[in-house]
Amino acid sequence: MGRGKIEIKRIENNTNRQVTFCKRRNGLMKKGYELSVLCDAEVALVVFSNKGRVYEYASNDMKSTIERYMKASADNSNSYIVQETNAQYYQQESKKLQRQIDMLQSTNRHLMGEGLGSLNVKELKQMENRLERGIARIRSKKNEMMLAETESRQKRNTELEHENAILQAKIVENERLQQLTMMPGQEYNAIHAFLSRNLLSLDMMDTEPVVYRPLPEKKALYLG
Structure with missing residues (x-):
């Protein structure tokens, strides 16, 4: 027959209890020794019997x-x-x-x-004061931000005006350079026409009036 399960409870028979104690104590010591050797563990066992006797095992001191x-x-x-x-x-x-x-x-x-x-009246008054102080700080901050925004806008407008003036000056300069780089024939014709008009005006102002005189009559020459 196989070994049956033993109910874990105190053994009432003194002889049986002593025999079981000796067997299980020795088995416990053996398990401790095996554990220390197989697993390199430090094991110490201390067992006191019901009569006060001590049994111990230590793998080390x-x-x-x-x-x-x-x-x-x-x-x-x-x-x-x-x-x-x-x-x-x-x-x-x-x-x-x-x-x-x-x-x-x-x-x-x-x-x-x-x-x-x-809230009572005093607490409501305190709450009202807090709200008023908060609103005052909000308005002050809003005014500061609006002033800063206005100054920034003015500064930007000034910069844009300055940039616009620079662009206008560049446009005028480009137009002047284009006039100076006209084709030579066109420039010569323009200068010649200008000088012709001016010289004609000077001749008309400085010379005397021209008098047309009749030429003398030619005489016939007879050869004898």
Whole structure:
């Protein structure tokens, strides 16, 4: 017959309980030894019987292993304490920020004219003063921006006028250069016509009137 499952509970018979303790204690020690050898682990086992007798196994020095365990337990305990402290701190900060958010939302609703029924006369007066100061700052900022925009527009207009004047000067210069680069024949004809008109006017002003006289009559020459 195969081995059946044993119900895990206290064995009431003293003899059976003692036999089971010895068998399982030795098996536990054997498993500890195998674990230390196979896995290169530091193993320490301490077992107290119901009569107070101690049984132990250590792959290394028992005292150094226990000291290492105590140190690791202390570090874990300190780490847990730090984590718990941080958690409490963040919870408090979260609650504080939530209260601030609620307060700001309530103030914004009041500024929008909502939920004013819960305010008394003094609080309403304070709210009115805040609104007036806010409106004054908004108007001041608006005037500053409008003035800056006007100055910028004027400066831009001045720059455009200056650029326009430069362009006009360039156009005039280009037209003058085009006149100077006319074809030679056209330029000569224009100058000749101009000089002809001027010289004719000078001759008419400076010379005396021309008198036409009849030529003497020719005499006949007779040869005898």
